[in-house]
Amino acid sequence: MQENSWVPLFPEQASTFAWQVDWLYFYMLAVSTIVGIGIVVAIIFFFVKYREKEKYATGAEIHGSIGLETTWSIIPFIFAMTVFVGGAYVFYNQTRPPADTTEIYVVGKQWMWKFQHGSGQREINELHVPVGRNIKLTMTTEDVLHDVYIPAFRTKMDVIPGRYTTLWFNATKPGKYHLYCAEYCGLNHSGMGGWIYVMEQRDFDNWLSGNVSGQTPVQAGQDLFQNKLGCASCHEGGASQRGAKLEGIYGKEVKLTNGQTVIADDEYIRNSILNPSGQIVEGYQPIMPTFKGQVTEEQLLSLVAYIKSLSGNANQMNTGSTTSTSGSTTTNNANTTGTIPPRADRGDSNSAGSNPNAPPNRSEPTNQQQR
Ligand code: CUA
Numbered sequence: 001m002q003e004n005s006w007v008p009l010f011p012e013q014a015s016t017f018a019w020q021v022d023w024l025y026f027y028m029l030a031v032s033t034i035v036g037i038g039i040v041v042a043i044i045f046f047f048v049k050y051r052e053k054e055k056y057a058t059g060a061e062i063h064g065s066i067g068l069e070t071t072w073s074i075i076p077f078i079f080a081m082t083v084f085v086g087g088a089y090v091f092y093n094q095t096r097p098p099a100d101t102t103e104i105y106v107v108g109k110q111w112m113w114k115f116q117h118g119s120g121q122r123e124i125n126e127l128h129v130p131v132g133r134n135i136k137l138t139m140t141t142e143d144v145l146h147d148v149y150i151p152a153f154r155t156k157m158d159v160i161p162g163r164y165t166t167l168w169f170n171a172t173k174p175g176k177y178h179l180y181c182a183e184y185c186g187l188n189h190s191g192m193g194g195w196i197y198v199m200e201q202r203d204f205d206n207w208l209s210g211n212v213s214g215q216t217p218v219q220a221g222q223d224l225f226q227n228k229l230g231c232a233s234c235h236e237g238g239a240s241q242r243g244a245k246l247e248g249i250y251g252k253e254v255k256l257t258n259g260q261t262v263i264a265d266d267e268y269i270r271n272s273i274l275n276p277s278g279q280i281v282e283g284y285q286p287i288m289p290t291f292k293g294q295v296t297e298e299q300l301l302s303l304v305a306y307i308k309s310l311s312g313n314a315n316q317m318n319t320g321s322t323t324s325t326s327g328s329t330t331t332n333n334a335n336t337t338g339t340i341p342p343r344a345d346r347g348d349s350n351s352a353g354s355n356p357n358a359p360p361n362r363s364e365p366t367n368q369q370q371r
Contacts, residue, residue, distance in 0.1 A: 014177055014198065015153035016170040017093050022154070024086045031079050094155055097168035101136035104129075105217060105301045108139070108146035108159045111188040113179065116298065118305075119208060120216040125194030127179065129171060130204040136168040138266065142297050147183035150196055156182050164266045171198040221306025224299055229291065231303075243288060244281040250311035255282040269304045 013019055104127070105116045115123045129135050139148060139159045148167055149156035152175075157167035171177075181192035199207060215223065225231045234243035244254075249264045257280045262268055271278060273295065276288035295303070 011151040012173075012175070012177070013152070013154070014171055014173055014175060015150075015155065016172060017090065018152070018154040018172075020086075020090050020093065020154075024083070024090055027086065028083055031083075035079075094168075097136045097166060098134050101134040101168060102129075103136050103138055105298070105305075106137045106139040106148065106159070107297045107301070108141040108143075108148075108181070108185075108192075110143050110186050111181070111192040113146075113148070113181075113192070113194055114298070116217060116301070117208070118216060120214050120219070121208060122214070125179075126197065127194070128197045128199060128204060128207050130201045131171050131174050131198050132201070134168060134170050136166055138301070139165050139167065140297050140301070144185050145183045146181050146185050146192065149180040149182035150177060151180070152177040153196075158183060164270065171196075174198050174200055174203075217302045217305035218309045220299070221302035221304070221309075224295070224303055225306055229295070234288070242285075244284050246307050247310045248312075250308045252311075256280060257282050257284075266304050266308075269307050270300050273300060273303060 010022070013022065103118055107114045107116075113125050113127075115127045117123075137148065137157075139157065140163060141159045141161050144161065146159040147156055148159060150169070153169045153171065155167060155169055157165050159165060175198055177196045177198065179194045179196050181189055183189075185192065214220075225235075231243075234241065235246050250269075252264055253261045254264050254268075255261050260279075262279060268279070272288075274290060274292045276290055277286040280286050
């Protein structure tokens with residue numbers, strides 16, 4: 001069903017920024033071709049014109065030419081700057097998600113992609129999304145580096161152990177599009193792929209309602225927080241509260257005991273669970289135990305979603321805000337002071353391949369009810 005685009009051998013253009021990437025690409029290809037051909041033609045022309053006609057002839061002395069030198073400086077400058085401006089435009093467009101996005105959580109592992117929608121539905125190696133909506137993927141991995149690559153959308157982003165990265169797109173036409181892993185990740189890397197199903201909103205709503213959706217990430221996070229992990233015993237409860245207050249912190253600056261200020265974004269929350277003593281909020285003791293090894297990446301995403309919801313970001317369908325949700329790329333633009341606060345401290349949980357958070361003997365989630 002995936003027909004070719006207007007260029008043979010190219011994947012279809014199926015996202016709002018696909019044409020931008022293609023135009024930039026073909027512009028650079030055209031410039032390179034014209035310049036390359038020009039050079040070869042000039043070589044051949046001079047080769048013939050200035051061939052040796054007379055033995056031991058002396059060449060004419062040349063003392064520069066302002067006109068010529070200006071021309072061969074300005075024309076390449078214009079080419080270089082147009083490529084730069086075009087590239088910057090595409091880059092900013094792709095790395096800054098718009099304000100109103102539907103957030104979907106992605107966890108990569110050798111060798112599959114796991115997706116979870118804000119309403120709770122889980123998918124493996126398949127992702128259903130509505131057409132014409134801004135979709136933001138918040139992504140991490142349980143083991144090694146992977147990379148989400150959707151050629152028809154002309155977008156890709158690394159998925160990195162111990163961090164959250166984001167990728168956004170707005171699909172322009174219904175269809176079925178290839179999803180690849182674009183980072184060599186071991187034996188079955190080439191098989192680590194799947195399909196993105198872009199559906200009309202009506203069909204997507206039907207699909208959503210037809211799927212059993214266990215707990216939403218927020219509900220799952222609340223369950224972990226209040227029951228399974230017992231976070232609530234310190235982080236809730238008024239006067240006896242020993243842990244930092246979490247209501248309303250998401251996206252805000254928090255002051256640390258060492259005087260630093262950081263933005264409480266997804267990654268800060270994640271690191272505070274795995275490496276609590278790394279960045280202690282001012283006024284609190286370093287008494288929180290680490291939860292490293294006790295929570296999976298998916299549970300961490302749920303906890304982050306729940307803590308976000310305490311700040312009024314409960315609706316996963318509209319988590320967009322002016323705040324950063326990814327400390328990893330260029331979206332760290334949440335601060336109002338104009339200075340860039342230090343990054344969240346990842347502790348030692350980001351060593352590639354160490355699989356720090358995967359507890360042993362865990363069954364894979366399915367599309368069905370999980371626990
Ligand atoms: Cu995952 Cu290559």
